[in-house]
Amino acid sequence: MSSEELFNEAQRLLPGGVSSPVRAIKPYPFYVKSAQGSRIVDIDGNEYIDYCMGYGPLILGHAHPAIKMAVIGQLDKGWLYGTPIEQEVALAKEIARYYKSIEMVRFVNTGTEATMSAIRIARGFTERNKIIKIEGGFHGAHDAVLVKAGSGAATMGMPSSLGVPPEFTKHTLQAPFNNIGALSQVIDKFKEDVAAIIMEPVMGNVGPILPEDGYLQEVRALTKERDILLIFDEVITGFRLTVGGAQEYYNVTPDITTLGKILGGGLPIGAVGGRREIMEYVSPAGKVYQAGTFNGNPVSLTAGLATIEVLRSENVHEKLNDAGDSLRTQLRDLVTDKGLDYAVAGIGSMFKIFFGGEVRNYQGALKCDKDGYEQFFHRMHKDGVFLPPSQFETNFLSYAHTQEDIKRTIDAYEVNLS
Numbered sequence: 001m002s003s004e005e006l007f008n009e010a011q012r013l014l015p016g017g018v019s020s021p022v023r024a025i026k027p028y029p030f031y032v033k034s035a036q037g038s039r040i041v042d043i044d045g046n047e048y049i050d051y052c053m054g055y056g057p058l059i060l061g062h063a064h065p066a067i068k069m070a071v072i073g074q075l076d077k078g079w080l081y082g083t084p085i086e087q088e089v090a091l092a093k094e095i096a097r098y099y100k101s102i103e104m105v106r107f108v109n110t111g112t113e114a115t116m117s118a119i120r121i122a123r124g125f126t127e128r129n130k131i132i133k134i135e136g137g138f139h140g141a142h143d144a145v146l147v148k149a150g151s152g153a154a155t156m157g158m159p160s161s162l163g164v165p166p167e168f169t170k171h172t173l174q175a176p177f178n179n180i181g182a183l184s185q186v187i188d189k190f191k192e193d194v195a196a197i198i199m200e201p202v203m204g205n206v207g208p209i210l211p212e213d214g215y216l217q218e219v220r221a222l223t224k225e226r227d228i229l230l231i232f233d234e235v236i237t238g239f240r241l242t243v244g245g246a247q248e249y250y251n252v253t254p255d256i257t258t259l260g261k262i263l264g265g266g267l268p269i270g271a272v273g274g275r276r277e278i279m280e281y282v283s284p285a286g287k288v289y290q291a292g293t294f295n296g297n298p299v300s301l302t303a304g305l306a307t308i309e310v311l312r313s314e315n316v317h318e319k320l321n322d323a324g325d326s327l328r329t330q331l332r333d334l335v336t337d338k339g340l341d342y343a344v345a346g347i348g349s350m351f352k353i354f355f356g357g358e359v360r361n362y363q364g365a366l367k368c369d370k371d372g373y374e375q376f377f378h379r380m381h382k383d384g385v386f387l388p389p390s391q392f393e394t395n396f397l398s399y400a401h402t403q404e405d406i407k408r409t410i411d412a413y414e415v416n417l418s
């Protein structure tokens with residue numbers, strides 16, 4: 001069967017024909033036959049250089065041999081026990097080693113569960129209800145964070161999905177990124193009832209948006225001063241900017257950290273961690289309930305440990321981040337040569353061209369020409385480069401991308417960018 005035929009059938013069986021919304025590429029998504037390194041091959045016989053990389057987890061590229069061998073080794077011994085294993089202690093140790101903010105950690109299965117738990121822990125620890133999230137920040141698909149961008153600061157969150165009662169999101173407040181004044185106003189308005197602020201230290205789900213100089217430090221200082229917990233959602237940035245994530249890169253230590261994506265080496269995982277006094281609230285040590293059949297899944301833990309080992313032993317970040325810098329420089333030159341007023345954004349191995357000017361927050365991202373971007377996506381796709389299909393998703397460079405891949409990619413941008 002072809003991708004088109006499969007998608008026709010899928011539309012009768014799966015809502016929108018897919019298992020997660022961003023995959024519903026028009027007119028139909030390509031169905032994958034296999035993937036290796038930087039390349040992904042569809043069942044219609046096309047090969048693409050992949051910059052989607054599973055939406056972030058595959059920092060070493062597809063089917064990395066060290067991860068594959070580790071997973072096979074674990075499969076030989078079984079894959080689910082319902083009882084602890086050595087790897088959860090080992091991976092917790094690695095996390096604590098690289099993340100100053102984390103003394104104890106709970107392993108879950110997705111980033112969604114990690115942020116859901118982080119918010120519950122923050123509320124349990126502070127005995128307060130409200131949380132503040134950054135407009136356009138994405139923290140998974142659970143009720144408390146599915147909130148529309150408000151028109152101004154200090155507005156109560158309205159659900160952005162059917163099926164979420166407004167009562168569930170009235171405790172979710174919002175503030176724009178890179179604006180400490182607006183954040184401070186929201187805190188002032190709801191002072192005694194704010195448990196935590198949850199934020200991506202580098203926004204990754206509206207395209208990459210970097211914190212301006214000093215912003216994260218100001219957020220840290222403000223939350224400390226007002227006695228509010230700071231949650232860094234490092235599901236994308238964790239193990240990506242450096243092994244120690246954005247908090248190491250920017251040298252800002254949050255109270256609670258959520259991890260996922262790269263942490264599982266491409267297998268499902270999530271983790272929430274923080275200081276001992278906070279994490280001891282989590283069941284069974286404390287009274288914030290959290291549990292899961294697949295928590296601490298042996299295969300995911302093993303893949304995560306193998307990934308960290310490669311990141312460390314091959315000094316991956318140094319090379320990968322240099323490659324990212326070089327790629328962004330080439331893209332900037334291209335944009336300048338073509339006389340386009342587009343912004344090349346990103347950091348480390350995260351990159352994106354915003355079809356609009358420089359972007360410093362969600363409202364800015366919304367001004368980009370997203371239809372123009374979508375058409376560009378299709379042209380790149382035809383030319384054998386698979387970018388995430390939306391203006392608001394970040395492109396990811398992996399350790400498996402070669403100089404030759406990057407050259408071919410720049411050539412494709414040259415031809416298709418307009």
Ligand SMILES: *Cc1c(COP(=O)(O)O)cnc(C)c1O
Nearest residue numbers: 110111112138139140233235236
């Ligand atoms: C992907 C993502 C999540 C959700 O993780 P899932 O594993 O998809 O549930 C949460 N936060 C951020 C910042 C993410 O990028």
